[in-house]
Amino acid sequence: MGMSLQQIVFGVLSIISIISALGVILSKNPVTSVLCLIVTFFTIAGHYIMLNAQFLAVVHIIVYAGAIMVLFLFVIMLMNLNAEIEPQKRNWLKYAGAISGGALLLVLLGALREAEVTPLQSGSTEIGLISNLGKTLFNQYVVPFEVSSILFLSAMVGAVVIGKREA
């Protein structure tokens, strides 16, 4: 038994997240894809908890699994997408997709190969705890924080304006 409890949990979480991430792109049924994506989000939240970032984990769940994926599900259910009515894609579109995807993979590999990765001992940092995060955000990064909140506000105003015009 050379593995600690944390390593076991990490291994299990990683395996589930890779399998469910593959399920997102491999499943034929869009609703199953969405469910796989939700499982992936949960495993990523589990990784955050292992890094002692509970706040990040729970916000990740609320925002992605709780709000964004519900909207995805809405759209998919209402459009009733399935394999039969999906339009056949042209061949050149498939090749273009494969080439651009491969190019992106190469760029990512090239960037990550040279990158210096400092391993983070799980549980060694306290920055993910909500009080530390709040203090950092409102002292060190208060201007970027406020600017991003204005960005959100403008997006909300834009959504209301578009909604009003339609009605």
Added chain:
Amino acid sequence: MTIDWFFILEKLVLISGVLAISLVVAMYSTWGERKVAGIIQDRLGPNRAGFMGLLQPLADGGKLFFKEEIIPGNSNRFLFILGPSLAMIVACMTSAVIPWGDTLTIAGHTVSLQVADVNIGILYIFGVVSLGVYGIMLGGWASNNKYSLLASIRAASQIISYELAMGLSLIALLMMTGSLSLKDIVEQQRHDGWNVFYQPLGFLIFLVCSFAECNRTPFDLAEAESELNGGYHLEYSSMKLGFYLFAEYINMFISSALMASLYFGGYSFPGMDSLGLSPNLVTILGTAALFVKIICFLFFFMWVRWTIPRFRYDQLMRLGWNIMIPLALANMLITGAIVLYRSTH
């Protein structure tokens, strides 16, 4: 790495206990609901099975278990079964962060009557509540029935709309308490008095939103039988239907526990520190006080259901977006101003 077996045993017992109590309370809420309906409508309610009909929930459960299971032919079988299972699991998950009592001292060990005192307790509840919609949406869609789909879309948009106002009313409370841990919030109320006196508007908004989140009348548009033939569980039979109905009662129980803990002092009661009794006895009395508060809220849920008719769907949405959210924002602003004033003076 040594494993603290006592700790694991303690948590295991606590989790099983909380789960069992949630299920029993939910079971007897169905009995209570019929009795309350009976009293309000001037009739007796269930009185055949056992003394005062107390065995009625068991009879109902047994009946549901032995009913024939029907899965519609063109439905997605996996998702059809996943729907009610998710509804049930999510309903049971919230109880983990609610402080059911203070600490007990058993044979030298201090046992906290809370499964997990995490420093983000309220956010955890929010996360779980936001997942509650999946059970309804998946079940309604997988049934392959347009009424079920319409009902599940109604339920989802209602839950999302009222979640916003609920969150905003909670932010005002959090600005006052300065903690996201439910245990801290209850302990503060033990010394400073109940939060409902400081946050009356916030409590009102939270109460209305929890009616909407639980799909209870007057917000039970997702089960409006006169327009939707029964709602999102139209195609369900046997215990799968039972799970949906049961999840609603568990949700009611948990929301009542949450409202009692956030606004009505949780397990604390007036004068609990001046009784001069042994700490263990005070803890047990505190837990009993919490359950009295919960039962009062459960009764309120039922009382409203049997006296107020349901809204129209556009009225529901207007109430959520045009009244609840602006009120919650105003409440947040006022609370923020007072907190700022008190911290500088």
